[in-house]
Amino acid sequence: MSGDEMTPLERTLTALSHKEPDRVPLFLNLTMHGARELGLSIREYYQKVDQVVKGQELLMKKYGNDSLTGFCYGAAEVEAFGGSVRFFENGPPNAGAPPIQNFEEIASLEVPEPGECPPLQRVLEATRILADRYGDSVPVAGVAISPFSLPVMQLGFSRYLDLLLGDDPLFWDLMEVNSEFCTTWANLQIEAGATAVVYFDPVTSPTIVPPDIARRTGCRIAREVIPTIRSGVAYHLASGRCLPIADELKASGAVALGVSALEDLSLLKETFAGKMALIGNLDGVSMRRWSRQEVEVRVREAVSKAGPGGGFILSDNHGEIPWQVGDSVLRAIADATRTFGRYPIA
């Protein structure tokens, strides 16, 4: 922890401005690990706001994390649409069976009020407390699933692709509902004190749909929705590739981009330099097995490729570090960031 000259907020804002802060900011996206710190099951942990707040505080202190979040789990958004959530002992809660069983239901689908959905209320309250306590020195991240990606949970992935690729006008009806929901939900988090919002949009990635389809749909929707969010926005493709739609991402209005371990960080840096700050791109899946030496090699490589000139936040590439990643790896990442991420980057 020693040697830091800036607060996490100053460090992050400097990096987002494409300037070099004291060191590369580190965003350890730990949404579940707070349960472990408190000796609770993941299900128990998410039921009480004070537990989520405490978990975030403990993790920030333990690893010197440069960000906080009231975000709990993505499937909470589909609960607002009548969906269910399944909890597990060793991983993030998943959406249960899709709440929209027939495409015809989309025509009469109403925009739910996110502020009336209990799990989302808890996110807002946690955000509010974290922002009150730390908002002047630590960025508090909000998260909103994009209108284009939410249907994976609303309909199920394959049925959603059938709707999307079938040129069904109901697709645009659903996008209208989801866009209003996304804007409202994101802005509620901003009102609660979130510093910025992560626009979580994996389906727009060329890993999932071809670039020409993404340009007509996901990218277009992002360009319309992101400006309605009253804060800085980070665009996140959740470990999907981004380079084939780089121009569209740059035009989206987002200031930062979550990038994948599947793409070369040097090329990403060159492509987005001065336009979007990069967040990434440590692979969370293999991370649980990394030795201290491997951590150092990977952190050093990432900061040397993307760190110079600023515009880089070191993070995992998915936006959520798996439960299976243990304390020793997280400590090693935090230590290596402080050793190798200090500016000027060696």
Place this chain on the structure above:
Amino acid sequence: MKNRGDVSSVQALESALLRSDSREAREILNGSCNPDEPYTCISALIEPALRSIGEQWAVGDAALSQIYVSGKICEEYIRSLPVPVSGIRKDQPNIGIVVLEDFHTLGKETVLAALHASGYRVEDYGAGITVPELLKLIKRDETGVLFVSALMLRAALEVKHLMDGIRDEGLSVRVIVGGAPFLFDEQLWQEVGADAFAHDAAEAVSLVEGGMQ
């Protein structure tokens, strides 16, 4: 003209599939295949085209939706032939496919379509199935090959419990895994004790064929 699996036909089919042009793909298949010999059509034309699309996805040159749609188009063609799908592969093992414990079904649907398009009969065990439930299904159906699709790391790690159960109960089933966690961490399939890992749907098909030889 019939059952022509030359390079130009494969490329033309691949191009139509990548564009999700089902009408052109159907015309190519109708023009190139002898409906009385569907297996020859599958091995000479459909499988090479699907394999190439899978390889393009692995390096970022194709999208998952294109693999999904390509499999569906070919599956629909095979199902339209005047032979029962289950009769195309006479010596196939009992094949099952499942999503363990969650509802991320795209990978399963994609592999299922490719298997159907290759003439295999497959028991779809659905999504949200637990390991104990799956073990009962394997026993009931005497499953010889089981495909397990996973999107989340937690679900992928459940395969280890499945393999423990298979061993403890003395079941003879070959487990082939696939999905994002296995792609990001290529040691994972061995760590959980699976018998094989398929990068994409076409490779999944080839692994069944490899196991039959």
